[in-house]
Amino acid sequence: MATPSETTLLILGAGGDLTHRLLLPGLATLLAVEPERRVRVVGADRADLSPTQWKARVKDSFASVKTPAKVTKAVTADTAYRRTDLLEEAELRSLVQACGDGPLVIFFALPPQVTMKVCDLLQHVDLPATTRLALEKPFGTDRESAAEFNALLHRVTSEDDIFRIDHFLGVATVFNLVGLRFANRMLAPIWSAEHIERVEIVYDEDLALEGRAGYYDGAGALKDMLQSHLLQVMSLFAMESIAVLDAQELRDQKVQVLRATRVWGGSPKRSSRRARYTAGSIAGHDVPDYTAEHGVDPSRGTETLAQVTLEVRNNRWAGVPFVLRSGKALGSPRKQIVAHFRDVPHLPTGFIGTSGGDRLVIDLKPGAVSLTLTMNAEGDPLDLEQKTLSAPLAAPRMQAYGEVLAQVLDGSQLLTVRGDAAEECWRVMEPVIKAWAADKVPLETYAAGSGGPDGWLPDE
Incomplete structure (x- = not known):
């Protein structure tokens, strides 16, 4: 359970390549530069990963960017993984509840069509008061679908808490x-x-x-x-x-x-x-x-x-x-x-x-x-x-995904679309x-x- 002084980073699609190759290494470079940050990482996906396997994956991602041992230890000591069918509303609700009532960042490391389906379910889930959605491109498949996606996101939370990520x-x-x-x-x-x-x-x-x-x-x-x-x-x-x-x-x-x-x-x-x-x-x-x-x-x-x-x-x-x-x-x-x-x-x-x-x-x-x-x-x-x-x-002080995550965790829209x-x-x-x-x-x-x-x- 997250403590009041930390933010939970909930990664949907944690078993995928984006998480392992870019997102977690980016987080590692951020925490290496700013070790005072308190971030609890929770992974969720349909893959059946044991706690040991998940921690090994986090360690491997952090090791790829030569993260200080103290930073790696602090993150892996409190990280968690939950096998979840993200398209089942009850399982999604249970996952969000398990993250606690503190600040929550939901990172969608998912294909665009899956992201939209999950957001459709999230509008029926009680979210913590401070919840931010971090979304990967593409934002829709054309202008019409982008407008529909925006309308859906705004039913979940306000534009100020939506972070459309472009790591460029x-x-x-x-x-x-x-x-x-x-x-x-x-x-x-x-x-x-x-x-x-x-x-x-x-x-x-x-x-x-x-x-x-x-x-x-x-x-x-x-x-x-x-x-x-x-x-x-x-x-x-x-x-x-x-x-x-x-x-x-x-x-x-x-x-x-x-x-x-x-x-x-x-x-x-x-x-x-x-x-x-x-x-x-x-x-x-x-x-x-x-x-x-x-x-x-x-x-x-x-x-x-x-x-x-x-x-x-x-x-x-x-x-x-x-x-x-x-x-x-x-x-x-x-x-x-x-x-x-x-x-x-x-x-x-x-x-x-x-x-x-x-x-x-x-x-x-x-x-x-x-x-x-x-x-x-x-x-x-x-x-x-x-x-x-x-x-x-x-x-740059850190990898692009580290820079983007820092802005999301701080609630800054400077680098978002x-x-x-x-x-x-x-x-x-x-x-x-x-x-x-x-x-x-x-x-x-x-x-x-x-x-x-x-x-x-x-x-x-």
């Missing part, structure tokens, strides 16, 4: 972007269409499917990455200034960007691309054709690389293409935001070379920023070349989803380990 919005990502934009005088005045020609937000991975066919083959790169993570990053990049680091103000500004966002030119056929990897090699390891991966249904036509060009129709960004791209099994991982600056209006006659190509690059993993500028080359003083100034960004933003993200990508479903955009191919099909992103 970890503290380091948010603070680095906000700090870079608004904490210096040099960049703020040029952060607009007047000076920026285009923006690319790219998350290319060298990982292939890695056993995730159960989820990924039903989602694809567009829904898995662009519709959620990359739109959230774009809204941070493009938002107007905030006065304080306040959750409501930050999320208000982000959703204003999303409301102004449309597919470039209103044409998903011309402004989106999709492709799927074929057999190839990455770092000396053979990768099978995507359709040959275990659990994949080739008839679905699932893409593993997606690119969509968007426009933000407001005074600051009108006319600037925002290119969002993400894919798997690519030869060179690339996880960055690139702002390409416009050429100077006039290059003085007599200089040799070009002044074009200046850009700001923000690396998301690892965090770094580099500024490529045109300047005089060595040797001939009339010759121009580009030189790059680089600096690392502040390193608000309900209206979740619906807007689906609205933005809805035309593309429909065009792809109707085969109006061809499904291209690329060999695993390559850079993807030719001619997608503009040349650097």
